[in-house]
Amino acid sequence: MVYTAEFDPLCYPGTTVLRNLMDLQEQEDLDEFEVAMFVIRSDEPWPEGNLDYAHYRALHRHLFQDVYAWAGEIRNIRIGKGGNWFCYPEYIDKEMNRIFADLAARDHLQGLSPVAFATDAAHILAEINAVHPFREGNGRTQLAFMTLLAENAALPFNPDVLERDRVLGAMIESFSGHETPLTELILDIVSAEPK
Ligand SMILES: Nc1ncnc2c1ncn2[C@@H]1O[C@H](COP(=O)(O)OP(=O)(O)OP(=O)(O)O)[C@@H](O)[C@H]1O
Secondary structure, three states: OOOOOOOOOOEOOOOOOEOOOOOOOOHHHHHHHHHHHHHHHHHOOOOOOOOOHHHHHHHHHHHHOOOOOOOOOOOOOOOEEOOEEOOOHHHHHHHHHHHHHHHHHOHHHOOOOHHHHHHHHHHHHHHHHHHOOOOOOHHHHHHHHHHHHHHHOOOOOOHHHOOHHHHHHHHHHHHOOOOHHHHHHHHHHOOOOOO
């Protein structure tokens, strides 16, 4: 996705194409490579962890290790999308530590009904999205982490529900504090059969 960052040293000069390990300088080529490597890495065993901030970064590192030298590292530039600015980089660690402390305090959402899980998971996901810790790959890391949370809570994960416009719409709504569409989306995901 193209960001509204004005000048980004992580990009090739004069472009919005992120420098990458393959040195692909056309966005189309980079997109293709990124998707291909993401699919391959997704199929491998994911890093072990405690569903904490370190685990979250390790997940991003694993999924994007072939594409970006900074995979797993937080960004140091201000970014936004569609007029929404995400957390300023100097506060990312503090915010992520707060969110993951909250998740741990909720016992990582174990032992909840699907509705309660969906409500809490939507809130956590909305907060992580508002922080947007990485320069790229946030959406895919969010969803990967959601599968781990569902698995840990012994709930099913139905990826058929993940229709792009619906996910995007729910995430954008959540940015303004309206978490109901995201809650409903997650409820559909963790319901054994689509509603
Ligand atoms: N205007 C917006 N306000 C808030 N969140 C947004 C907005 N536009 C997109 N998002 C969210 O940002 C995330 C995408 O971030 P990013 O581009 O870093 O991830 P990605 O994995 O590279 O892309 P994608 O999720 O599109 O494959 C998604 O969760 C998306 O829903």
